[in-house]
Amino acid sequence: MNVAIELERVTKIYKGKKAVDDLSLKVERGTVFALLGPNGAGKTTTISMILGMKQPTSGTVKLLGGDPKDIQVRDRIGAMLQDVNVIDSLKVAETINLFRSYYTKPQSLEQLLRISGLENEKDKMASSLSGGQQRRLGFALAAAGDPDIIFLDEPTVGMDVTSRQLFWETIRAMADKGRTVVLTTHYLEEADSLADRVVVINEGKIIADGTPSQIKAETTGRVISFTAGASVTTDSLSALPGVKKVEWNGHRATLHSADTDRLITLLIERRYEMRDIEIQSGGLDDAFQALIQQKGDQ
Ligand SMILES: Nc1ncnc2c1ncn2[C@@H]1O[C@H](COP(=O)(O)OP(=O)(O)OP(=O)(O)O)[C@@H](O)[C@H]1O
Ligand SMILES: [Mg+2]
Numbered sequence: 251m252n253v254a255i256e257l258e259r260v261t262k263i264y265k266g267k268k269a270v271d272d273l274s275l276k277v278e279r280g281t282v283f284a285l286l287g288p289n290g291a292g293k294t295t296t297i298s299m300i301l302g303m304k305q306p307t308s309g310t311v312k313l314l315g316g317d318p319k320d321i322q323v324r325d326r327i328g329a330m331l332q333d334v335n336v337i338d339s340l341k342v343a344e345t346i347n348l349f350r351s352y353y354t355k356p357q358s359l360e361q362l363l364r365i366s367g368l369e370n371e372k373d374k375m376a377s378s379l380s381g382g383q384q385r386r387l388g389f390a391l392a393a394a395g396d397p398d399i400i401f402l403d404e405p406t407v408g409m410d411v412t413s414r415q416l417f418w419e420t421i422r423a424m425a426d427k428g429r430t431v432v433l434t435t436h437y438l439e440e441a442d443s444l445a446d447r448v449v450v451i452n453e454g455k456i457i458a459d460g461t462p463s464q465i466k467a468e469t470t471g472r473v474i475s476f477t478a479g480a481s482v483t484t485d486s487l488s489a490l491p492g493v494k495k496v497e498w499n500g501h502r503a504t505l506h507s508a509d510t511d512r513l514i515t516l517l518i519e520r521r522y523e524m525r526d527i528e529i530q531s532g533g534l535d536d537a538f539q540a541l542i543q544q545k546g547d548q
Contacts, residue, residue, distance in 0.1 A: 253315070254279040254399055254430040255300055260309030262295050262454075269295045271454035272309070277447075279398075282421065282431040284445035286438065288542060292454040293434040294332050297403050300432075301329055314398065325354055328397035330388040332404050336376035343372040346390050353395030365420045366390035367413055381408040389417065393424075400424065402433040406440060418444060438538050452542050465541070473530050474514055475504040479523025490516055 255277040262270040270292045277283045285293050298304040299311055302318030316323045337345055343359060350356035363369045366386040371379060379387060385408055392400055402421075406414045421431055421444055435441055441448050442462045450458040450465065458465050478501055487496045487505060492513055495506040507513045510529050517524060 251276065252279040253277070254281075254313075255432070256310075256312040257296075257300070258310045260296075260299060260306045260311060262292075262299060262304065263307045268454050270299070270306075273451070273454065273456060275449065275456070277430065277432065279430050280425070280428045281446045282425045282433070282444050284441035284448045285432065285434045285451065286436075286441055286448055286538060287434075287451040288436075291451045293451065294403055295454075296451070297329075297331075297401055297432070297434065301327070301401060325395065326398040327401065328392040328395050328399075329401040330385075330392035330403060330405055336379070336384060336387065338375075338377045340376050341372070342368055342374055342376050342379070342387060345376045345387065346394060349391045349394040355396055356394055357396045362390040362393060365393060365416075367416050382410055382413060385409055386413060386417075389420075393420075397429070399430040399432065402431070404434055404436065406435065406437060450538065450541055458541055465538075472508070472510040473504050473506050474510050474517070474527065475502060475530070476517075476524035476527040477501050478503045479525075481523055 253276050255275070257273055257275040260270055260273045261268060273292075273296065285296065287293050295304065299306050300313060300318060302311070302313070311318060314323050314326060318324075337348075340348065343363070346359055346362050350359065350362075359372075363372055366389050368383065368386055368390060371383060376384075376387060385405065389402070389405060392402065406417060409417060418440070421433075425431055425446075431444075433440075433444070445462060448458070448460065448462050448465055449456055482503065484496050484498070487493060487503060490505075490513065492507045492509050493505050494508070497504040497506075505513065514527070514529065
């Protein structure tokens, strides 16, 4: 494996509390890697340590085989942090050009304005941009050096649907060029559609690691839904073996179960009044929630 990032037994303690807990991880070059987890899981802390902005309490971090603070390493990475600070006195184009000047082989200003969708804002003061536009500027700055690895911490927060779609296309194009993309997100559909590999962390520890479909499979979050006849009650459905949860939307019932094959057989055998039956695997969102809960219960 051609390793882009390597963490070995990394721990970060803030005021006696572990934000990152004995985390070991290797990220292969050329992958789109998503770090998922609830608020406070340790995502930003992990990224900050990979970038050399925070020092681990213990353990080692290697970025492109070297020290994250190494100048040759820095030239090949770009990062968009969770809080983008714009420089008040500069225009959008000036800000981008400043960042371009930090790198040996920067992308063109035009290209950066295009991928961030900021062509019409280039002469505006950076500080006058809306929240979503500032995120997009942050993305342009992260991409300024045409980096081998780009880090994006909650990149699409506050972006509208169009910006988000442009952003996703850009990420895919970067991945197609063999770049490594590391992103954190709460939008699980984002990880599902973009990432080759997803690592879920909670309380500073890895609780799942795999492709989005592997993670979905691990949690076996499948559902059966149908339009129910008047005789069908929540109590009788909840009492069926293997039913984890029953939800209603008007007359439509949705049953969550680990074994939908068995459940559908039971429903038919017991002659439940059902129309328009659908069986689906749960979305990544459900899988994610289930995972966190499951591990929390252990
Ligand atoms: N500078 C700091 N000082 C003290 N505690 C901190 C500091 N930064 C983070 N923490 C704590 O470390 C834990 C992990 O925080 P972190 O910001 O890494 O989480 P996160 O996964 O990025 O969350 P979010 O989804 O909200 O961005 C939290 O409990 C947080 O309160
Ligand atoms: Mg964070």
